[in-house]
Amino acid sequence: MPDLSAHGVLAGLDEIAGTGRDLRAGGYSRHLWQSAELELRDWFTERAERLGLAVDTDRNGNTWAWWGAPGPDAVVLGSHLDSVPGGGAYDGPLGVVSALEAVARLQAAGFVPGRPCAVLVFAEEEGSRFGVACLGSRLLSGAIDADVARKLTDRSGISLAEAAVTAGLDPAHLGPDQDALGRIGIFLELHVEQGRGLIDLGAPLAVASSILAHGRWRMSFTGQGNHAGATLMAGRRDPMVAAAHAILAVQEAALASTGARATVGRIEAVPGGTNVIPSAVTAWLDARAESDVEARAVVADITGRLQAAHTGCTATVVEESWTGTVTFDPELAARLALTLGGIPALSTGAGHDAGVLAARVPTAMLFVRNPTGISHSPEEFATLADCLAGVEALDTLLRELL
Numbered sequence: 320m321p322d323l324s325a326h327g328v329l330a331g332l333d334e335i336a337g338t339g340r341d342l343r344a345g346g347y348s349r350h351l352w353q354s355a356e357l358e359l360r361d362w363f364t365e366r367a368e369r370l371g372l373a374v375d376t377d378r379n380g381n382t383w384a385w386w387g388a389p390g391p392d393a394v395v396l397g398s399h400l401d402s403v404p405g406g407g408a409y410d411g412p413l414g415v416v417s418a419l420e421a422v423a424r425l426q427a428a429g430f431v432p433g434r435p436c437a438v439l440v441f442a443e444e445e446g447s448r449f450g451v452a453c454l455g456s457r458l459l460s461g462a463i464d465a466d467v468a469r470k471l472t473d474r475s476g477i478s479l480a481e482a483a484v485t486a487g488l489d490p491a492h493l494g495p496d497q498d499a500l501g502r503i504g505i506f507l508e509l510h511v512e513q514g515r516g517l518i519d520l521g522a523p524l525a526v527a528s529s530i531l532a533h534g535r536w537r538m539s540f541t542g543q544g545n546h547a548g549a550t551l552m553a554g555r556r557d558p559m560v561a562a563a564h565a566i567l568a569v570q571e572a573a574l575a576s577t578g579a580r581a582t583v584g585r586i587e588a589v590p591g592g593t594n595v596i597p598s599a600v601t602a603w604l605d606a607r608a609e610s611d612v613e614a615r616a617v618v619a620d621i622t623g624r625l626q627a628a629h630t631g632c633t634a635t636v637v638e639e640s641w642t643g644t645v646t647f648d649p650e651l652a653a654r655l656a657l658t659l660g661g662i663p664a665l666s667t668g669a670g671h672d673a674g675v676l677a678a679r680v681p682t683a684m685l686f687v688r689n690p691t692g693i694s695h696s697p698e699e700f701a702t703l704a705d706c707l708a709g710v711e712a713l714d715t716l717l718r719e720l721l
């Protein structure tokens with residue numbers, strides 16, 4: 320029999336390899352409802368329909384492909400197709416391609432599911448356009464207030480409500496979707512591993528045990544915009560200097576903690592001219608830790624350190640999103656690990672839609688080894704052999720769960 324999965328996984332990733340390339344950052348920039356992401360959704364629809372799946376987008380922009388009639392107690396496999404700016408080829412797409420491939424393999428083997436099954440593509444997992452990660456799963460499950468979500472804006476000032484209209488959605492209908500959520504009996508997300516966990520374990524696959532508590536905070540600094548040449552150094556109120564102190568404080572606070580991770584990966588200066596002392600600077604903080612208390616403590620420490628910096632500027636810190644520590648359903652995780660021959664369990668520092676759904680429905684994740692240990696970067700990778708092990712694991716699990 321031809322190796323369908325080898326062909327399919329490669330073909331799936333190959334088919335989208337040219338979509339959303341970021342020539343400046345390298346890798347991919349595929350953002351919600353912008354051209355690359357829309358192209359990927361069309362690709363997903365076409366590929367799912369080729370398998371005879373019925374494709375439908377829910378009121379929050381998540382796309383479902385149903386194998387058989389949509390129904391309650393379904394086994395739903397899913398991930399996302401959007402990326403961080405300059406992201407890798409596997410974070411998200413590997414889960415989608417592998418899910419489609421597992422269904423294709425079962426179909427080719429003549430397997431008839433005994434319960435409903437769907438492949439789900441979540442909207443805006445990375446939060447790269449509207450700032451809140453896992454937006455599609457948060458809206459679906461009610462983990463974000465729909466009014467708050469509608470007012471989120473992208474870097475051009477376009478609101479989520481406005482963007483939803485251009486994507487053919489009714490912004491009034493964004494929000495908790497009990498019908499869609501109620502169909503999920505088990506949610507299973509396969510994802511490339513984003514650190515060195517599987518390298519260190521020497522294993523191709525693991526079942527997720529937990530996700531670190533994590534959140535995002537907007538740190539805003541306001542000073543006095545002025546002329547770079549005509550303004551003496553003494554007495555300046557330069558918010559870029561305040562932000563620089565803050566960034567060092569972020570590193571100092573995380574290093575002083577017992578294992579928190581804190582990052583500033585994005586900064587914006589207004590108005591943003593080489594010869595202009597900015598009037599305002601915004602820096603976004605991503606902080607994560609083993610426990611909710613520890614993550615909150617490191618952010619409190621950072622906030623305290625900002626206020627101690629004497630730069631004549633005002634500083635505010637506003638929470639943009641928060642997910643407490645996620646512990647995946649231990650019984651389901653144990654069942655999956657056993658079915659797969661006793662594969663290891665692994666905790667992760669990366670956020671996932673599965674982490675949001677875990678609060679509402681039985682949820683599990685499978686990680687596929689990333690031999691570079693690097694993610695959110697073009698260097699993210701997974702070998703074909705490990706990708707195939709992931710598809711085979713999904714195939715095995717679906718035979719058991721369906």
Ligand code: GLV
Pocket residue numbers: 444445452668669670671
């Ligand atoms: C998503 O990958 C995140 O953890 O930011």
Ligand code: MN
Pocket residue numbers: 403410445669695
């Ligand atoms: Mn990611």
Ligand code: MN
Pocket residue numbers: 399410411444510670671
């Ligand atoms: Mn991801």
Ligand code: MN
Pocket residue numbers: 564565567568628
């Ligand atoms: Mn300092």
